[in-house]
Amino acid sequence: MMIVIYDKIFKRHKAPDHIERPSRLKAIIKAAKEENIKIEKPYSLSKKIFKYLNLAHSWGYIKTIRKIFKEAYINRKIIYIDSDTYISPWTWKASYKAVFSVIKAIDLSKEFDKIFCVVRPPGHHAGKEGIANTISQGFCIFNNVAIGSMYAKKYYKKILILDIDLHHGNGTEDIVKNNKKIKFISIHAKNIYPGTGYESYNNIYNFSLELGSGDKEYIYVLENKIFPIIEEYNPDIILVSLGFDAHKEDPLSPLNVTLESYKKIFEFLKKFKVIYVLEGGYNLKILYQGSKLLFSLNK
DSSP: OEEEEOOGGGGGOOOTTOSSOTHHHHHHHHHHHHTTOEEEOOOOOOTHHHHHHTTTSOHHHHHHHHHHHHHHHHTTOOEESSSSOEEOTTHHHHHHHHHHHHHHHHHHTTTOSEEEEOOSSOOTTOBTTBSOSSSOOTTOSSOHHHHHHHHHTTTOSOEEEEEOSSSOOHHHHHHHTTOTTEEEEEEEETTSTTOOOOOOBTTEEEEEEOTTOBHHHHHHHIIIIIHHHHHHHOOSEEEEEEOOTTBTTSTTOOSBBOHHHHHHHHHHGGGSOEEEEEOOOOOHHHHHHHHHHHHHHTO
8 A cells, every 4th residue: 555745835945947847746746646546644853853854964964054044034035055956045944854854754654555755846966965976966865765765774774776867866875875784776768968877886786777778678787787676685674765757748857657567566566665755857748647646556
């Protein structure tokens, strides 16, 4: 059975004309309601947030972001921390609630084996110190999935992160590399932002696809590379960085992937305990259709 964790505050993180916008969530929640998926709210805000943030991020980074949060909120303005990534007046609350969503999902994973955290801002490009081996944080403030994977060690011995966003999860890799209890797998397009994810080592498995690759190439990597790794590892829980931006109709995608590839992933993961966490995906129709597919396969 699948549930959704969501809060309206996530729509308050916004900037004019930015592609990472609140309407993305409206499309997903519409699909959830049509499929009669139970929707829960994240935990209430508390000072525990700083302990959770520090599971993945340095105190220096946390303090820097807190100062910007305060400035944006007090002065009611939007502040760009790099060329892609903004903080608006209510980003502080949305960011904290996104983290609390994943923490709650981990706590509820004993009861529910499929959970979708429909959150903003996204997280997988945010490294331990923020920017990780690239030029920006790619719309991300705190790394929701990485924080969740670190917290999951409270309950589970074998944790796996599967990143299926169009872009390599460089921030996640930066945080969990060499962690003996966590494996990280990313399938992403080659030679686009953030320009990382070409090497595999220790607990890190990166699979980059040539531009123009479609379902044939994508599913080949899934069935011959990624699924065997997951099967052999047999994780206690999987956290999925779910980006629908690999789809060929996404405005950022240089791939020719369709929902057939996503269906292959969703069907394979049905036998595991899984927490999906929203990352990218900017075509509202695909966000709706992709979420509808996920919900229909996990009722």
